Amino acid sequence: MRARLATAVGGAMALVVALSACSKNTGDSGDSVDTNKPRSGAIATDPKDSLGPAAEVPGAAKGGTFYILRESKISHLDPQRVYSFAGLMGSQLYARFLTTFKDDGKGNVTLVGDLAETPGKNVNNDCKVWEFTIKEGVKFEDGRPITSKEIAYGIARSFDPDLTGGPTYLQEWLADTPQYDTKWDFKKNKTSLPPGLTTPDPRTLRFEFSKPRCDLPFAVSLPATAPLPPDKDTGVNLDNMPFSSGPYRFTKIQPGVEMVLERNPNWDPATDAVRHAYPDKFVWTLGPDQNTQTNRVLAGTGNDAAAVASGGVPSELLAKITGDPALKARMIVAATPNVFRLSINTTRVTDLSVRQAINYAIDRSSITKNLGGPYGAMPLTTLLPPTTLGYKKFDAYPAGESGDPAKAKEALGGKPVNLVLGTGDETWQQETATQVKNALEKAGFTVTVKPIPADGYLDFVKKKDNPWDIWVDSWAADWPSGASVLPVLFDGRGLKAEGNSNTSQLNSEAINAEFDRVLALDPAKQADEWSKLDEKLMKESAPAVPLYNEVVSVAHGEKAGGLFIGSIFGWPSFVNAYVKQ
Amino acid sequence: MVRFLLKRLLLAVSVLLAVSIVSFLMFFALPRDPVTGMCPKNCNAERLERVRTELGLNDPKPTQYVNYMKGIFVGRDLGSAQGGKCEAPCLGYSYVNSESVTDTFARVLPVTLNIVLPAAVLWLALGVGLGMISALRRGSLLDRISIGLTLTFASLQLYFVGAVLLLIFVYSLKILPTPRYVPFLENPVEWARGLVLAWVTLALLFSAIYARLSRAQMLETLSEDFVRTARAKGVAKRKVYGRHALRAAITPIVTIAGIDVGAALGGTVITETTFGIQGLGRTAVEAVRQGDLPTIMATVLVSALFVVVANIIVDLLYAFIDPRVRLG
Numbered sequence: 001m002r003a004r005l006a007t008a009v010g011g012a013m014a015l016v017v018a019l020s021a022c023s024k025n026t027g028d029s030g031d032s033v034d035t036n037k038p039r040s041g042a043i044a045t046d047p048k049d050s051l052g053p054a055a056e057v058p059g060a061a062k063g064g065t066f067y068i069l070r071e072s073k074i075s076h077l078d079p080q081r082v083y084s085f086a087g088l089m090g091s092q093l094y095a096r097f098l099t100t101f102k103d104d105g106k107g108n109v110t111l112v113g114d115l116a117e118t119p120g121k122n123v124n125n126d127c128k129v130w131e132f133t134i135k136e137g138v139k140f141e142d143g144r145p146i147t148s149k150e151i152a153y154g155i156a157r158s159f160d161p162d163l164t165g166g167p168t169y170l171q172e173w174l175a176d177t178p179q180y181d182t183k184w185d186f187k188k189n190k191t192s193l194p195p196g197l198t199t200p201d202p203r204t205l206r207f208e209f210s211k212p213r214c215d216l217p218f219a220v221s222l223p224a225t226a227p228l229p230p231d232k233d234t235g236v237n238l239d240n241m242p243f244s245s246g247p248y249r250f251t252k253i254q255p256g257v258e259m260v261l262e263r264n265p266n267w268d269p270a271t272d273a274v275r276h277a278y279p280d281k282f283v284w285t286l287g288p289d290q291n292t293q294t295n296r297v298l299a300g301t302g303n304d305a306a307a308v309a310s311g312g313v314p315s316e317l318l319a320k321i322t323g324d325p326a327l328k329a330r331m332i333v334a335a336t337p338n339v340f341r342l343s344i345n346t347t348r349v350t351d352l353s354v355r356q357a358i359n360y361a362i363d364r365s366s367i368t369k370n371l372g373g374p375y376g377a378m379p380l381t382t383l384l385p386p387t388t389l390g391y392k393k394f395d396a397y398p399a400g401e402s403g404d405p406a407k408a409k410e411a412l413g414g415k416p417v418n419l420v421l422g423t424g425d426e427t428w429q430q431e432t433a434t435q436v437k438n439a440l441e442k443a444g445f446t447v448t449v450k451p452i453p454a455d456g457y458l459d460f461v462k463k464k465d466n467p468w469d470i471w472v473d474s475w476a477a478d479w480p481s482g483a484s485v486l487p488v489l490f491d492g493r494g495l496k497a498e499g500n501s502n503t504s505q506l507n508s509e510a511i512n513a514e515f516d517r518v519l520a521l522d523p524a525k526q527a528d529e530w531s532k533l534d535e536k537l538m539k540e541s542a543p544a545v546p547l548y549n550e551v552v553s554v555a556h557g558e559k560a561g562g563l564f565i566g567s568i569f570g571w572p573s574f575v576n577a578y579v580k581q
Numbered sequence: 582m583v584r585f586l587l588k589r590l591l592l593a594v595s596v597l598l599a600v601s602i603v604s605f606l607m608f609f610a611l612p613r614d615p616v617t618g619m620c621p622k623n624c625n626a627e628r629l630e631r632v633r634t635e636l637g638l639n640d641p642k643p644t645q646y647v648n649y650m651k652g653i654f655v656g657r658d659l660g661s662a663q664g665g666k667c668e669a670p671c672l673g674y675s676y677v678n679s680e681s682v683t684d685t686f687a688r689v690l691p692v693t694l695n696i697v698l699p700a701a702v703l704w705l706a707l708g709v710g711l712g713m714i715s716a717l718r719r720g721s722l723l724d725r726i727s728i729g730l731t732l733t734f735a736s737l738q739l740y741f742v743g744a745v746l747l748l749i750f751v752y753s754l755k756i757l758p759t760p761r762y763v764p765f766l767e768n769p770v771e772w773a774r775g776l777v778l779a780w781v782t783l784a785l786l787f788s789a790i791y792a793r794l795s796r797a798q799m800l801e802t803l804s805e806d807f808v809r810t811a812r813a814k815g816v817a818k819r820k821v822y823g824r825h826a827l828r829a830a831i832t833p834i835v836t837i838a839g840i841d842v843g844a845a846l847g848g849t850v851i852t853e854t855t856f857g858i859q860g861l862g863r864t865a866v867e868a869v870r871q872g873d874l875p876t877i878m879a880t881v882l883v884s885a886l887f888v889v890v891a892n893i894i895v896d897l898l899y900a901f902i903d904p905r906v907r908l909g
Contacts, residue, residue, distance in 0.1 A: 072867060076679060161631070162662035164676070187661070236664050239679035254688060255678055256859040256867075257762070288759070288857035296759055299752040304759065 042389060043111045043119050043217060043524045049102065050113035050135075053269040054276055057562050057576045064579030066279040066560065067307035068572075069293040070286050073255045078238040079226030080158040081165040085571040086310065091223045092275065092575055093261055093282055094244040098132055098151065098205070098220035101480075102274050103573060105564030107387070109480060111217055112273050115146060115227065115245075116205075119217040122522060127212035132205045132220070139266040140229065141244040147202035150227035152193050158224050159186040159194055162236055167478065169219040176210050190230065214523045218479035247277035259284040278562065278578035279306075290314045297557040298327060305557040306579045308572055313553040318375055321555060330556055332563060335378050335549040336570020338476040339385045342436060342545040343461070343503045348469050349419070353411050355542035358419075358470065359397035361408035361443035362545045366435045371428060377548040383489070384534045385549055387480050387567045390527025396538035408443035417445050422452045422461065422468030432472055463498045464505065472547065473503055480568060481523065482530020487515045490543055504543035511537060582900075589896060593889040600885040605646050608874050635660055649673065649878075672882075673875030677868070682879045685864060690883070692762045693860035696776060696852060697845045700783035705838060707784055708791025709831070715792065716799035717822065727792060735789035743782045743855035750778060760856035779856050787841065791834060798830040805829070832903050835895055843891030847884025 044050060074087045079095045082088055092100070100114035111119045116132035123129040138146040157163060159171050161181045171180040174196040184194045193199070196208040207216060232243040241250055247269075248261035261282040269277065285307070288296060293309035294317050313321060313331060321327045342362065344355050364379035371377040380386075381395040399407055419440060423433035437447045450468060452460050461471055477484035492507025494500075514536065518529040537543065554572055556563055562576035633639050637648065651657055652671035659667045663674035664681055672682035711731065715724040734742075750757045760778055763771040802808065803826055811821045850862030861880065868876035 073678065075677070078679075235661055236679060255680060255685070256864070257688070285761075287761075287859045287863075289854070292759075292857050295752060299755070301751065301755045302758060 042109075042527070044102075044113070045524065047113075047118050049110060050116070050118055050273050051270075052272040054102075054272060054274055054575075057276060057278075057578065059580075060276065060278050060562055060576070060578040061581050062278050062280075062578075063581070064279050064306060064559075065281040065283055065303070066574070066577050066579055067303050067557075068282065068284045068310055068574070069288055069296060069304075069307050070284060070310045071289050071293070073286055074284075076165045076239055077242050077250075077253070077259075078163065078236075079223040079228075079242060080154060081163050081239065082223040083166050085569045088223060088569050089566055089571045089573055090284070091226070092246065092573070093248045094242055094246045094250060094264075095223055095226035096138065096146075096245045096272070097223060098225040099217055100221050100274050101566075101568050103564070103567050103575075105567075105573070105576070107567055109387075109389070109567050111221065114221075114272070114274070115151060115225075116220075120220070122214075125522065127214040127216070127520070127522075128209050130207040130209075130213075130216050134203045134205065135271050136203075137268050137271050138245070139268070140227070140232075141249040141264045141266055143266045144229065146227045146245055148199040148205040149202060150229050151205055151225060152197055152199050153230050153233075154226050154228045155197060155224065156186055156190075156193050157228065157233060159184055160235075166224050167219075167222050169215075169222070169478075170224060173209050173211075173213045173216075173219075174207070212520055214519060214521065214526065215479070215481055215483050217523055218481055218484070221479060247272070247275050248282060256286050258286060275575045276562075276578070278576075282574065282577075291316065294555050297330070297555050297560070300557045300559075306559040308554060308556040308560050308563055308577075310554065310572055313375070313555050315372060315376075317555075318372070318553070322375075327555075330558060331553055332556070332565055332572070333375060333551060333553045334565035334567075334570065335386060335551050336476070336565070337385045337387045337480065337568065338474060338550040338570060339380060339383075340377075340472055340474045340547045340550070341383065342470055342547055343473040344542070344544055345466065345469050345503075345505060346507075346541070346543055347464075347505045351415075352542060353413065354415070354417055356397060357408040357411035357417075357443065358440065358445075359538075359542055359545050360399045360404050360411055361439050361445070362399075362547070363401075363403040363435060363439040364547060365401040366439070367432055368548050370431045370435060371548070372551075374551065375553045376551055378551050380546045380548050382531075382534055383537060383544065383546055384482055384485055384530065385477070385480075388477075388482055388485070388527075388530065389480050390482070390529075390531050392528075392531040392535075394535050394538075396535060396542070403439050403443070405439075405443040412444060419445050419447050419469045420467060421447050421449050422466075422471035423449055424452050424457045429472065436470070436472075459498070461503050462500045464495060464500060465497075473544070474550075476570075481526065482534065483519060483523075483526060486530060486533060486537065487519065490537060490541075491515050506541055506543040508541055511541060586893075586897075589893050593893060596889055597882070597885055601650070601882055602646070604878050604881040605649065606642075608878055632662075635662055672879040675868075675873050675876045677871045677873040678876065682875050685876065686861070686879060686883065689859060689861050689864045691764070692858060693846055693849055693853075693862065695762060695765070695772070696779050696783070696849055696858065696860060697842065699776070700780040700787070701838070701842045701845070703780050703784035704787035704791060708788030709795045709834060711788065711792040712795030712797075713799055713822075713827065715796045716803065719800065728796075731789040731792040733789075734785050735793065737786065739782060739786055739851050740855045742785060743778070743852070746778050746782055747856070760858055762858055762860075776858075779852055779858065782855070783845070783852060791838070794837065795830060795834055798833060799826060802826045802830040828902055828904075832899065835898050835902060839891040839895030839898075840888070843888035844884075846887040846891075847880070 070086060074090060075084050076082050076087055079091055082091050097114045098116045099111055099119045102110045102112050113119050115134055115138055117135050121131045123131055134148050140146060155170055158166055159181055172178055174194045175183040177183055198206045200206055227245050228243060241253060244264050247264055247267040249264040250259065251262045252260040263280060290311035291314050293311050294313050296304045297307050297309045321331050344358060349355055368377040368379050379401065382393060384391055421433055421437060423429050433449060437449060440447050452471065460466060461473065475485060475489060488501050490502055490504065490506045491512055492502055492505065493512055495502060495505060495507060514533050518526055518533060521529065552565060552570055559580040561580045562578045563572055566573035637645060648657060652667060654669055656667055656669035656671050659665065659674050667681050670683060672686065674681050675685060678685055711727050715727045718724050751759055757774055757778060761775045763775050765772045808821060808826055811825055849860055850866050853860045853863040864876065865880040868880060
């Protein structure tokens with residue numbers, strides 16, 4: 001598993017933009033924002049779940065043009081290079097993958113087969129050999145059938161070092177080394193396939209790994225598994241005009257200005273369990289900033305009535321929207337999988353009772369209030385985000401919403417403890433640091449604040465010998481499995497001089513053994529185990545203090561229907577979108 | 582005339598050459614390695630080195646500069662990672678935009694030209710017209726209103742006026758679409774409707790300066806001896822003001838207009854951001870923010886080209902406007 005740096009940085013930066021301004025908003029906490037909705041998820045075991053057509057959305061109608069307002073261009077459109085939230089959610093319109101998430105918008109997600117008939121067959125039950133059977137009737141925009149060959153070619157071209165930007169899970173797993181492009185050179189082997197990837201017949205795709213890769217069904221839900229016929233491969237220029245396998249195809253792309261998607265007549269809804277493709281067209285209007293976008297959809301002039309302001313509601317407009325029931329009905333609010341925690345450097349804070357005392361002392365309510373209240377952040381007491389499959393809520397150190405200084409003092413047992421708190425220099429970081437410092441000092445700690453240089457926050461806290469005891473970290477997983485969170489953040493066997501995602505530098509034999517045990521289980525059986533391991537980690541090691549989930553609020557015009565925030569990436573999903581007639 | 586033009590062109594070329602060398606050097610002085618941005622994940626020293634070699638960043642700097650200039654005049658092959666063959670004028674390949682910088686410019690340059698040029702016509706007509714009328718009717722109510730208005734607009738900020746106009750015409754009255762660029766040849770009406778707010782905003786702010794400047798210039802010229810002489814000789818008031826005084830008064834205005842238009846073409850970033858239109862200015866700012874060096878470099882060059890060209894045009898106009906100026 002790889003740290004998804006791009007997301008971690010991007011998520012943190014997005015938060016800076018979204019939340020630094022929110023600090024003035026006091027947040028009316030009596031609000032009924034549905035961020036605590038119960039969530040459940042699973043990997044589909046019944047092949048029927050992967051069949052189309054997707055169940056109708058009540059009230060939805062076909063036709064019209066749906067507009068998506070966004071400030072800047074999407075960094076990549078080429079499915080093998082897509083990795084931004086907008087790209088990941090947007091690519092569902094023009095590309096299909098091996099698997100995908102059926103997301104009801106209420107927090108229930110099921111991993112189903114997209115181009116594949118099922119979310120994968122674990123051939124020997126050891127996670128080393130996986131087979132996918134490709135559905136019949138799936139076609140490209142030019143009418144050619146999609147077979148395992150084109151999917152394999154798509155995966156092969158992601159080995160090309162020219163095609164930067166995309167995830168690297170499959171490449172690294174197949175090549176069994178992070179240096180995958182030296183192990184298998186795509187440019188010299190365009191007619192063959194990477195090691196371990198085969199297409200026994202046009203409807204079968206087979207992966208063979210040297211190590212168990214139980215997360216494969218999740219990893220192949222990323223757009224890198226989108227198919228591409230070799231004759232349509234235009235290299236880096238595919239970014240300027242992708243070749244469609246989904247319900248829409250691009251008819252016009254003007255980077256930074258506009259992108260137009262029109263119906264792909266060769267897409268058959270009967271093969272698709274997730275996408276509806278209600279509107280005749282999707283148009284991305286690029287340019288307007290967050291403020292302009294939201295103002296436009298609220299005013300709803302002309303095309304803007306059927307538009308979504310994808311940049312999110314800026315804090316200046318929150319009061320206006322929440323104060324008007326008609327406008328409030330046009331704002332969707334949901335927690336994202338981007339979770340923030342107070343990392344504790346366990347090589348510096350070696351005493352477990354001190355780490356437990358820190359957990360008792362932290363005041364989550366003051367931190368989240370500072371970040372915009374229910375529209376900016378949701379308090380969290382688990383290391384896993386609530387969007388994780390098999391998630392169970394628990395609080396290993398119950399101290400109420402605002403911390404329990406008395407309990408913290410009790411855990412400390414009168415020991416004098418000095419802590420060095422690292423903080424970045426963005427406004428939200430400094431304000432959060434102030435809240436952390438205040439709460440810890442109330443519990444009897446002595447806290448020294450030491451800045452972390454802004455131009456390399458992540459580089460610095462990932463160094464083994466860093467001078468901080470505690471600091472705020474964030475993590476956004478690529479799929480809702482505990483496997484993409486806990487082992488990445490807390491397995492201590494791979495600790496290096498720098499670049500450690502395990503910033504707490506926890507290295508517990510008992511915990512490491514648990515990671516190995518759970519990772520070897522069938523992915524469907526792992527879900528419950530990760531939640532149990534989360535609790536065990538918090539109780540027995542307390543390597544961090546879970547703080548909060550990022551929350552996004554997105555406004556849309558009155559004719560824009562069927563929108564919801566996707567549970568996997570915390571960004572608007574367009575699979576159910578329709579234009580109200 | 583031809584000699585003058587040649588001399589000016591030679592000067593222009595040397596200015597552009599100097600700008601290109603300085604910006605190319607800055608390209609390397611910026612505290613950002615262009616390669617790290619291209620390989621955000623799993624970047625180890627070995628892979629970085631390979632990317633650097635492939636991009637020619639390990640060549641000696643003079644060689645890189647020559648290659649870049651060669652690209653502009655005859656085109657060059659950038660390699661598969663940068664979209665292959667790049668025709669002249671090749672301004673390099675942007676990893677951030679995943680396209681050749683020339684393609685980016687071919688798209689954003691017309692947008693900026695369509696914002697600035699009509700706006701310039703508007704602000705010159707409005708500004709010089711108001712200024713002249715105020716000067717001729719000095720002390721009148723019209724003069725005082727015009728001074729008051731121009732003073733007000735001259736002290737306002739573009740993003741404020743722009744936001745107010747947007748609020749009135751787009752969000753409240755809903756008589757204009759949200760600003761956007763539609764090519765003139767595609768739909769002239771929508772072209773005007775989409776850009777009119779940007780033109781008016783620019784014109785309101787810029788014309789204030791021109792109104793005040795041309796009023797002052799005109800008043801000064803009107804007090805010159807030759808005006809009195811012409812009037813004394815019985816030349817019609819209209820002819821004296823229109824032909825003699827205006828011509829003399831407008832010379833410094835043309836100078837400033839040349840610089841303003843040239844600079845506006847390279848720096849409409851506030852206008853473009855206020856109205857959410859993607860032109861050269863926003864492209865430049867985004868390029869700086871994202872460390873997109875080839876685009877930054879090209880923006881610097883193109884902006885310099887605008888200023889230089891605007892100045893040549895101004896110099897040529899002098900000859901036509903002011904008979905005292907002789908080119909040669």
